[in-house]
Amino acid sequence: MIPTSFEYKNAGSVADAIGMLGDDGQILGGGQSLIPALKLRLNSPGVLVDISKVDAIKGISDNEKSITVGGGATHASIASNADLDSAAPMLVQAAREIGDIQVRNRGTIGGSIAHADPAADWPAVLLASDANVMIQNKDGKRTVDIDQFFKGFYETALEEGEVITGISIPKSGFNKNSAYAKFKQPASRFAIVGCAAAVDIDGGVVKEARVAMTGVSECAYRVTAVEKALVGKALTAENIEAAVGDVTEGRDVMSDHYASEKYRTHLASVYAKRALKKLL
């Protein structure tokens, strides 16, 4: 469990970090995915640029129309944030169920979505929340709509030399009424399936719904069929049952020694319903 040798650089700011990366550098956030990969020698960057001490991207700030979660915010800091708990409770629920205490204290939301593990919790939650990902590179800053961010198996819209500085969560009606439900792989406690559901209810009927799955396929995705089926109806157990069909349609469902394709497909529907029913 000894990594190959690398140069370690401690960045004082995001701009600093981008400058330090060079040709074969890699950003180190909380290290909860990267360090094990280094130790197993599955990854061997020449330079490791540590951004875990860049305070500017660690905070969670409540703006008028959104909440900005710093890319360096730890899962633990999200789990205990009262503003998020009120504006988008699914973020807090998801954060509380990530890994274990050590993982939550070290791991960061930016690191997690940059890594884009297909079984990570954040991708589903951020898809459901209609978040924007704030990115910095050597030329400046850009923002990516979350719907355009996850591209595939460990693949995102993030390019070489870029750092995630924050995630902006709209203070919307659907985020205020949101929930996350997850069936855990017992060893890693990643999601075998996870579903994030955010539903805006107006005048007794669903005005807008966003439902996203993780753990099921190569990357997290929204289940627009369920979203559409819910709109215009009252949010009731019966309507949820009717709206949630096969939530894996059109997806290549993963199969591993914890969950076969058939079982995972079944669980995906169960957990889509459970996430939505948490909102009843």
Next chain:
Amino acid sequence: MTKYIGKSIKRVEDKRFITGQGSYTDDIKIPNMTHAYILRSPYAHANINSIDTTAAAEADGVVAIFTGSDIPEAIAGVPCGWQVDFKNGDTMKEPPHPLLCRTKVRHVGDGIAIVIANTKTQAKDASELIEVDYDILDAVTCPKKAAEEGAPLVHNDVPNNMAFDWELGNPKEEVSAAMATASHVTELDFINQRMVPNAMEPRSAIGLYDTAYDKYTLYTSTQNPHLIRLLMCAFVLGIPEHKVRVVGPDVGGGFGSKIFHYVEEALVIWASKEIGRPIKWTSDRSEAFLTDAHGRDHITNAKMGFDADGKIVALQAYTYANMGGYLSTFAPAVPTYLHGTLLQGLYTTPKINVDVKAMFTHTNAVDAYRGAGRPEATYLLERLLDLAALEMNTDPAELRMKNFIPAFDGVEQEGYVTQVALQYDSGNYEPVLKRALEMVGYEAFREEQAAQSNGKLLGIGFSTYIEACGIAPSAVVGALGARAGLFESAQVRVQPTGKVSVYTGSHSHGQGHETTFAQVVADRMGIPLEDVDIIHGDSDSVAFGMGTYGSRSLAVGGSAIVKSVDKVLEKGAKIAAHLLEASADDLEYAEGKWTVKGTDKSVGFGDVSLTAYVPHNYPEGLEPGLDMNAFYDPANFTYPFGAHIAIVEIDKETGHVKLKRFIAVDDVGNVINPMIVDGQIHGGLAQGIGQAMLEGAQYDDTGQLINGSYMDYCMPRADDFPSFEIDRTVTPCPHNPLGVKGAGEAGAIGSTPAVVNAVVDALWKGGFKVKDVPMPMTPERVWNAMQS
């Protein structure tokens, strides 16, 4: 006299462990020490065409690289410590287990080369430069498939991959005849899956050769330093034993996996002389998954017959036991004398036969793992009993009560002679089950279960077990194939000031000996606990030892200590008699002093010990000093027993099982430190329940371990369990001076079938009449059981 015995004294060793001041093998630093990394086979079965170490040898910091061909032919490899021959009398197949592979690899993780460098990083970096040319061959990982015609051979000279076959009990014809009379026969095919021991401290070994003294020192994370010394010196390296010191310093858990003599221990000793520098090797976690001897791995078919009254009339069991690629130190004993001999259980079954085939496969070696054979036997019996109760529509608790062996204390009543070669020491089985039923609130539970209607299925599972511990009478195990005696030694060295140093051959690696043994000594000598120090683990200070495993430390090691203490007191009495001008026969010893009976004339232990070392006024002809050795060879095994009950709730939609309650009532004989025994029971339960619900090594068909990390191999965590509800009954062991039976394995032996039985019960009550859910009972497996 019992100021300490029976009290939950806090563990004296915990100060150093909790404050991070323990000294484990990897903490030891020796001047000029080098570091080793072992290049291991990535394939389960392959011929080695060539190994090119040229580039690696030139890498930074490399001191030496050795491959199999560098090791002298005379060093054939590590031996097996137990011989179990074929039924027909043929000798057990015992192919060599070389220190490093020469021409062929037999499991993923088999050693190819040892790279020795100034730092561990340099050694590992250099190992990546070694080029090995393999011809990859087909592998077999399943012990049953290994026996099939045409299966790939693990060792070319072992036909059908069979190490031995073995049988015990009544002749098969008698069992069949009895089975034929049964009004109901329950039959079950099941797998007792392979477990990875996962001690917290990975294995580590330091080899040191001292040219000045021509002496070797091996520091190793072991459960039995003296046995390692004996095996390594006499059977591997041919080094005189008195020239080797083996130290097992603080050891962070073993669970059986550190009993065995591993190739790395002999390698670092041999290579340290070759290079003239000390060598440290420490396993990383990935290596530990691949090379620490695994446990269990049985494929079993078993049948139990019942008469119309529910009395068991016959038991027939067939097992394929996976040995892995090589025979580890105790491996042959586990599926045989530690498994077959326990198939009487707590029951009066009149006819029993067990038939075992021990198979080589292209997997890591399998050997003793917490419980070793006894969990397999308990699982077999207890699964059959609960299943039979479901099939016969009778109550599983009543079915057991009906079949229990009646109480016997081993003093007034003879020990119970089983059909499978043992004589139980003492037992009283009904009270443990009755107490467990009382604790669970059995009738109320059945009502709650029947009323359940919230999409969940409730189930209850039982397990009433017996184990054979305190191993073992040397002559008995010798007759059964052990190549060692299983006694224990102790030395009680009284210092002139009356302080006491106790040297024990038992080895503590989590058991709390430094506390429990001190409680025994302090009470027996009537001195303060603080005046007693327990020393273990170093072959240069402890005369001899057979180590710690099989719940034997207190029953065997503790008894040796008691014998030594008694010898000290006997000699002390002679000195005291001289000082008191009385006859030794007229003295009585209590609370640390000898008193002339019926008088107030007395002399304290400290005065006597000082006199022993300053023998100015001293009995004529008596040697000075107060220092006594004893060896204790037990008269029999000890037989702890108990009743475990699990209550589970299944989520019908997902198959997820929640363990709601777990009740354990154990009888481990007398208890010295209740807190430590409770801790042992809790730890054992976590492992046993972990096997039922979460753990299990998975090899794919090519012999790759596909869950060799904590991201995939699920170790139980505290939040997987409810708070355990435990209690005890006490049936003292009649044949050792402390009346103790051993508590280290009970939790792991009893609990596993209780949990599986509870899940099967829940499924039956929910209308899904399945016989088995394979372990670990993952949600998908439970869900599958509900899809049929």
